[in-house]
């Protein structure tokens with residue numbers, strides 16, 4: 001089984017079918033939004 005974990009808040013975003021145990025890191029929608037609002041110029 002594979003899981004996708006948010007690299008910012010460590011929440012599990014999604015599970016997917018996988019023969020091996022796999023962990024992928026990504027950003028959940030709420031963290032992506034936050035990032036957009038905290039862009040520094």
Ligand SMILES: [Zn+2]
Nearest residue numbers: 006009028031
């Ligand atoms: Zn997150």
